[in-house]
Amino acid sequence: MTQEGSTTSGHRGLDAEEPLSFEQGSPDKTGVDLPEPAAGVDRLGGLTRTRPIGLPGLAEPEVVRHYLRLSRQNFCIDGGFYPLGSCTMKHNPRLNEKLARLPGIGDLHPLQPVSTVQGALALIDACAGWLKALTGLPAVAMSPGAGAHGELTGLMTIRAALEDRGDARARVLVPESAHGTNPASARFCGYRVEAIPADRRGRVDVAAMKQKLGPDVAAIMLTNPNTCGLFENDILEIAEAVHDAGAFFYCDGANFNAIVGRVRPGDLGIDCMHINLHKTFSTPHGGGGPGAGPVVLSAALAPFAPVPSVVHGEDGTFRIIEHPCQSDAKPFGRVKGFHGQFGMFVRALAYMMSMGADGLHQASADAVLNANYLMARLDGTLHPAFPGPCMHEALFDEDTLKDTGVTTLDLAKALIDEGFHPMTVYFPLVVHGAMLVEPTETESKQTLDAFIASLKSLVARAHGGDARFFEEAPRLAPRRRLDETRAARQPVLRWRPPAPEIAAE
Amino acid sequence: MRYLPLTEADRRTMLAAIGSETVDALFCDVPSAARLPGPVPGLPNHADELTVERAFQAWAARNLSPANAPCFLGAGAYRHHIPASVDHLIQRGEFLTAYTPYQPEVAQGTLQYLFEFQTQVALATGMEVANASLYDGATATAEAVLMAARITRRSRIVLSGGLHPHAREVTATNARFMNLDLVQLPPDWDGGETASDAVNSATACVVVQNPDVFGRVRDLAPLAATCHAAGALLVVVVNEVVSLGMLRPPGDMGADIVAAEGQSLGNATGFGGPTVGLFATREKFVRQMPGRLVGETVDADGRRGFVLTLSTREQHIRREKATSNICTNSGLCALAFTIHLTLLGEAGFARLAKLNHVAAVSLADRLAAIPAVTVMDGPFFNEFTVHLPKPAVAVVEALAGRGILAGVPAARLFPEADHAAEADARLLVAATETNSEDDMDRFATALEEELR
Numbered sequence: 001m002t003q004e005g006s007t008t009s010g011h012r013g014l015d016a017e018e019p020l021s022f023e024q025g026s027p028d029k030t031g032v033d034l035p036e037p038a039a040g041v042d043r044l045g046g047l048t049r050t051r052p053i054g055l056p057g058l059a060e061p062e063v064v065r066h067y068l069r070l071s072r073q074n075f076c077i078d079g080g081f082y083p084l085g086s087c088t089m090k091h092n093p094r095l096n097e098k099l100a101r102l103p104g105i106g107d108l109h110p111l112q113p114v115s116t117v118q119g120a121l122a123l124i125d126a127c128a129g130w131l132k133a134l135t136g137l138p139a140v141a142m143s144p145g146a147g148a149h150g151e152l153t154g155l156m157t158i159r160a161a162l163e164d165r166g167d168a169r170a171r172v173l174v175p176e177s178a179h180g181t182n183p184a185s186a187r188f189c190g191y192r193v194e195a196i197p198a199d200r201r202g203r204v205d206v207a208a209m210k211q212k213l214g215p216d217v218a219a220i221m222l223t224n225p226n227t228c229g230l231f232e233n234d235i236l237e238i239a240e241a242v243h244d245a246g247a248f249f250y251c252d253g254a255n256f257n258a259i260v261g262r263v264r265p266g267d268l269g270i271d272c273m274h275i276n277l278h279k280t281f282s283t284p285h286g287g288g289g290p291g292a293g294p295v296v297l298s299a300a301l302a303p304f305a306p307v308p309s310v311v312h313g314e315d316g317t318f319r320i321i322e323h324p325c326q327s328d329a330k331p332f333g334r335v336k337g338f339h340g341q342f343g344m345f346v347r348a349l350a351y352m353m354s355m356g357a358d359g360l361h362q363a364s365a366d367a368v369l370n371a372n373y374l375m376a377r378l379d380g381t382l383h384p385a386f387p388g389p390c391m392h393e394a395l396f397d398e399d400t401l402k403d404t405g406v407t408t409l410d411l412a413k414a415l416i417d418e419g420f421h422p423m424t425v426y427f428p429l430v431v432h433g434a435m436l437v438e439p440t441e442t443e444s445k446q447t448l449d450a451f452i453a454s455l456k457s458l459v460a461r462a463h464g465g466d467a468r469f470f471e472e473a474p475r476l477a478p479r480r481r482l483d484e485t486r487a488a489r490q491p492v493l494r495w496r497p498p499a500p501e502i503a504a505e
Numbered sequence: 506m507r508y509l510p511l512t513e514a515d516r517r518t519m520l521a522a523i524g525s526e527t528v529d530a531l532f533c534d535v536p537s538a539a540r541l542p543g544p545v546p547g548l549p550n551h552a553d554e555l556t557v558e559r560a561f562q563a564w565a566a567r568n569l570s571p572a573n574a575p576c577f578l579g580a581g582a583y584r585h586h587i588p589a590s591v592d593h594l595i596q597r598g599e600f601l602t603a604y605t606p607y608q609p610e611v612a613q614g615t616l617q618y619l620f621e622f623q624t625q626v627a628l629a630t631g632m633e634v635a636n637a638s639l640y641d642g643a644t645a646t647a648e649a650v651l652m653a654a655r656i657t658r659r660s661r662i663v664l665s666g667g668l669h670p671h672a673r674e675v676t677a678t679n680a681r682f683m684n685l686d687l688v689q690l691p692p693d694w695d696g697g698e699t700a701s702d703a704v705n706s707a708t709a710c711v712v713v714q715n716p717d718v719f720g721r722v723r724d725l726a727p728l729a730a731t732c733h734a735a736g737a738l739l740v741v742v743v744n745e746v747v748s749l750g751m752l753r754p755p756g757d758m759g760a761d762i763v764a765a766e767g768q769s770l771g772n773a774t775g776f777g778g779p780t781v782g783l784f785a786t787r788e789k790f791v792r793q794m795p796g797r798l799v800g801e802t803v804d805a806d807g808r809r810g811f812v813l814t815l816s817t818r819e820q821h822i823r824r825e826k827a828t829s830n831i832c833t834n835s836g837l838c839a840l841a842f843t844i845h846l847t848l849l850g851e852a853g854f855a856r857l858a859k860l861n862h863v864a865a866v867s868l869a870d871r872l873a874a875i876p877a878v879t880v881m882d883g884p885f886f887n888e889f890t891v892h893l894p895k896p897a898v899a900v901v902e903a904l905a906g907r908g909i910l911a912g913v914p915a916a917r918l919f920p921e922a923d924h925a926a927e928a929d930a931r932l933l934v935a936a937t938e939t940n941s942e943d944d945m946d947r948f949a950t951a952l953e954e955e956l957r
Contacts, residue, residue, distance in 0.1 A: 027850065031588070043884050047752055060590060077598075078599070095554050111578055145778070146832065285602065286840075288615070338581070350557055357549065358506075391531075493634045494635070
């Protein structure tokens with residue numbers, strides 16, 4: 001190959017090509033020194049392994065280099081603007097990480113005697129207290145492991161409350177624009193899902209929703225602000241209609257960052273909402289988890305919340321209800337091992353205390369300001385799917401790219417070469433060629449201006465007829481576009497040792 | 506405020522560009538009655554780092570850290586030594602602060618480590634394929650049951666009495682809402698359970714744990730044969746993955762799905778979370794799997810690369826027809842797992858397992874020598890159950906007062922009144938490579954004194 005920049009090693013300056021760990025080292029090496037175990041001890045009853053596992057062996061420096069080189073192939077919020085709509089890629093404070101690792105916090109065993117973990121229970125209680133105050137709802141189930149898990153838990157709570165009053169219901173209403181997790185969670189709670197259309201303003205079609213309401217509707221699941229980045233301004237009317245039908249109002253709290261500290265969901269008639277601690281409350285996304293999805297609950301739902309729950313004892317100590325038989329209420333069961341994502345409670349609480357009521361009030365203002373600034377400055381460059389003002393994210397459609405031969409995906413890939421992470425593309429599904437841009441409050445005006453300048457120049461280039469430039473993007477990333485069809489048609493989901501060579505040359 | 510870069514001047518300039526007088530005007534779609542005039546009442550204002558840190562140190566000081574007390578607790582969370590480079594590497598911003606690898610051109614780091622993780626999990630469990638992780642072992646168990654019901658198109662689920670109660674309760678909760686028919690065998694106090702007897706032609710799967718919640722290890726091959734003869738699947742749960750360094754893996758005993766808690770490698774006990782759920786199965790069931798999968802492919806220049814794949818199983822494409830509602834997995838915990846296992850390698854992993862087994866055998870012998878203490882019969886790995894002449898809850902509390910974290914009373918896991926007769930006297934005890942001979946002597950001596 002005579003490709004420009006090609007090298008013998010395959011590396012390109014700081015950009016290293018890194019083989020799989022399985023293609024390195026040798027099985028007799030190790031990166032951990034351990035003492036020699038006493039010989040002759042075996043109480044496994046003959047159930048020992050009969051063959052090697054097939055793991056490679058690498059020394060510590062080799063392992064460190066391997067993962068460091070892999071890390072450098074990732075885009076991250078620490079390194080650049082990551083306006084991934086619906087994901088709230090805000091700064092992840094390192095104080096949170098430090099506190100999550102304190103001795104006496106990071107190293108506790110979940111089943112230590114309760115007398116030895118009073119500080120941990122107080123911490124969970126404090127985190128719960130903030131979440132309740134910020135949402136204006138009286139109870140919270142802390143244990144769900146992520147947003148979708150919180151949705152499922154919230155719906156289970158609703159179903160338990162309905163069944164307790166002898167009112168089994170069959171349907172859950174979900175807007176077409178909802179996250180895919182909403183219908184999936186309803187289904188895994190045993191409900192039939194019915195879609196509600198959006199109106200021309202990108203909001204729930206209230207008339208259509210009212211038609212679908214009935215005595216067999218258990219709940220409506222509404223994201224607010226919705227996935228189009230708009231506040232559902234008919235929310236009080238929606239809540240009233242839902243309650244009049246005897247159903248519960250579930251809110252997907254994925255977009256809580258737009259209103260946190262300024263609007264309490266409890267004041268909007270919401271009965272139940274999960275909170276993505278990894279979005280609104282700055283816990284790291286970690287390349288796709290771990291998240292945490294506590295669910296705040298109205299007084300009507302609170303008795304049915306799952307175990308565990310931390311409760312105040314008579315003498316100022318804390319207790320933990322770990323099994324329904326220990327509860328005076330009617331918990332529907334358990335959704336996760338132990339006490340939920342404790343490490344994420346630590347981080348979220350550190351964030352909430354750092355920001356305070358005043359800081360959170362300012363944060364949602366800045367998040368909304370940043371999104372509206374992008375929308376205003378991109379006027380004429382990208383076409384807003386709906387007129388503003390928007391909330392914390394700006395949604396554009398593909399209209400201004402019409403007849404250029406350049407698609408939403410092409411534009412996204414070209415942004416990679418400009419040093420930005422692309423926005424969310426092709427979501428929500430209700431908008432053709434959707435581009436959902438969520439800047440968050442932790443970006444400076446300077447960063448936004450640079451992003452705007454790149455987008456303007458790229459869209460101008462698209463109009464200049466240079467479709468090929470876009471088709472070939474990205475050029476400057478660790479990889480060019482990847483063949484996803486091939487990956488799905490001939491799945492290779494793990495490394496396998498190469499077949500032994502039959503004849504050596 | 507240190508996390509907010511906009512200045513007042515920026516805000517004014519930006520509002521002017523928008524053509525809005527105030528930020529509040531941007532919230533015009535929110536009903537005015539629900540708009541708070543100022544910060545949320547009842548909460549303190551912002552705080553500097555030092556102030557926040559002091560508050561957390563005060564909470565930490567009210568806990569007994571296992572770093573300061575010999576710790577013999579297991580029951581699904583195990584204290585192991587984590588090499589320093591693991592935590593260093595997972596805190597690199599490129600790993601910590603990246604999102605789900607939806608743009609694979611700039612996420613090869615995450616995608617490649619997940620591909621390596623999937624390979625490690627498949628190999629260690631003796632299975633053909635594994636996914637990119639789930640929330641934890643308990644939720645992975647529930648997902649395994651739902652998957653078995655989809656594959657077999659049957660609804661009868663048999664849960665062994667050796668299953669950790671948290672995994673059993675999470676599975677039972679999910680199964681109930683999906684209208685599955687649940688057969689829960691009673692707690693297997695003495696290892697006499699014959700789950701085979703519960704299998705019939707309507708059975709979707711049997712779920713067993715190995716080692717079981719009481720620490721017992723058993724050969725699951727006969728149960729697998731019974732399941733397969735009836736057209737049912739065998740789901741094997743592993744709560745202590747270090748056992749796989751030494752113990753015959755579930756795949757070699759006929760498991761169809763393995764659901765495991767991966768905390769032991771790379772992840773601190775962390776008061777129970779976050780951890781990482783492992784999920785492995787046979788190749789023919791891949792399209793029924795829950796969770797994310799990473800696959801190998803090539804880029805436009807023909808270079809090897811990795812992408813999220815088979816996503817037509819997932820909620821963002823299939824919505825209510827998806828194989829699971831899961832979106833986020835446990836990426837960073839999976840990274841910690843994978844780095845730790847890569848550091849250990851074949852030889853180190855086997856040695857670590859052996860050290861755990863040796864420690865547990867040594868502790869079991871010490872405790873068995875105490876009059877009135879009975880150690881359970883039969884094979885075990887690094888955890889076992891002892892029978893005490895007094896309620897275990899009180900003994901554990903007394904030993905905690907002496908700075909020893911003595912184990913998990915069975916009554917903590919089985920608090921129902923009808924289990925009291927069996928549970929009260931039983932204590933689950935684990936030993937790992939972190940327990941010194943001195944720790945074990947202190948524990949045995951203190952226990953003997955408490956029982957006098």
